[in-house]
Amino acid sequence: IAGITQAPTSQILAAGRRMTLRCTQDMRHNAMYWYRQDLGLGLRLIHYSNTAGTTGKGEVPDGYSVSRANTDDFPLTLASAVPSQTSVYFCASSLQGGETNGYTFGSGTRLTVV
Amino acid sequence: GQNIDQPTEMTATEGAIVQINCTYQTSGFNGLFWYQQHAGEAPTFLSYNVLDGLEEKGRFSSFLSRSKGYSYLLLKELQMKDSASYLCAVMDSNYQLIWGAGTKLIIKP
Numbered sequence: 001i002a003g004i005t006q007a008p009t010s011q012i013l014a015a016g017r018r019m020t021l022r023c024t025q026d027m028r029h030n031a032m033y034w035y036r037q038d039l040g041l042g043l044r045l046i047h048y049s050n051t052a053g054t055t056g057k058g059e060v061p062d063g064y065s066v067s068r069a070n071t072d073d074f075p076l077t078l079a080s081a082v083p084s085q086t087s088v089y090f091c092a093s094s095l096q097g098g099e100t101n102g103y104t105f106g107s108g109t110r111l112t113v114v
Numbered sequence: 115g116q117n118i119d120q121p122t123e124m125t126a127t128e129g130a131i132v133q134i135n136c137t138y139q140t141s142g143f144n145g146l147f148w149y150q151q152h153a154g155e156a157p158t159f160l161s162y163n164v165l166d167g168l169e170e171k172g173r174f175s176s177f178l179s180r181s182k183g184y185s186y187l188l189l190k191e192l193q194m195k196d197s198a199s200y201l202c203a204v205m206d207s208n209y210q211l212i213w214g215a216g217t218k219l220i221i222k223p
Contacts, residue, residue, distance in 0.1 A: 042118060042201070042213030043157075058210070090156060098209035100145055102159025
């Protein structure tokens with residue numbers, strides 16, 4: 001692993017199903033983030049974590065939950081998927097919250113809810 | 115509310131110079147970022163400005179005017195590989211990034 005790994009790369013999911021998107025980093029970054037990217041819109045923050053054991057809500061948290069049991073992993077769970085959650089999901093990390101040296105992004109998960 | 119505006123799409127010629135503008139209105143300001151995103155890939159960090167003025171980094175330069183709520187990314191000696199979307203983002207008072215929708219730059223030979 002080098003950087004951030006997201007899995008799966010893509011997924012087609014039936015509405016109402018539960019789904020966990022995985023995110024793992026090996027850079028020992030303290031802060032991690034989940035974004036969704038939709039055509040014509042900027043990246044929107046779903047949830048974030050400034051350090052292991054803590055999480056916070058972003059701009060669009062409804063329908064999503066996260067956990068941060070350790071430094072490396074930051075899974076995103078959709079409890080009951082709906083079509084409006086069709087999007088590309090990016091996990092990102094930074095050395096700390098408010099980092100000015102930029103975020104490192106994973107390669108994304110393309111999720112289609114039907 | 116918070117708002118980041120940038121043009122949806124721009125076209126330029128290989129070897130030329132292009133300037134991508136970004137205007138912002140946010141609750142607080144802790145710096146402005148530019149990222150590059152090739153189609154189907156993750157965004158990658160290009161630059162960070164927190165003070166007024168021009169920051170040069172190779173073929174890419176970024177300018178900031180805090181009083182005007184304005185930034186631009188200048189790309190010189192354009193290459194075909196520069197075809198990508200360029201994302202402007204502002205770090206607000208909560209140290210979270212507010213993102214523009216991105217500018218798709220098309221480079222023609």
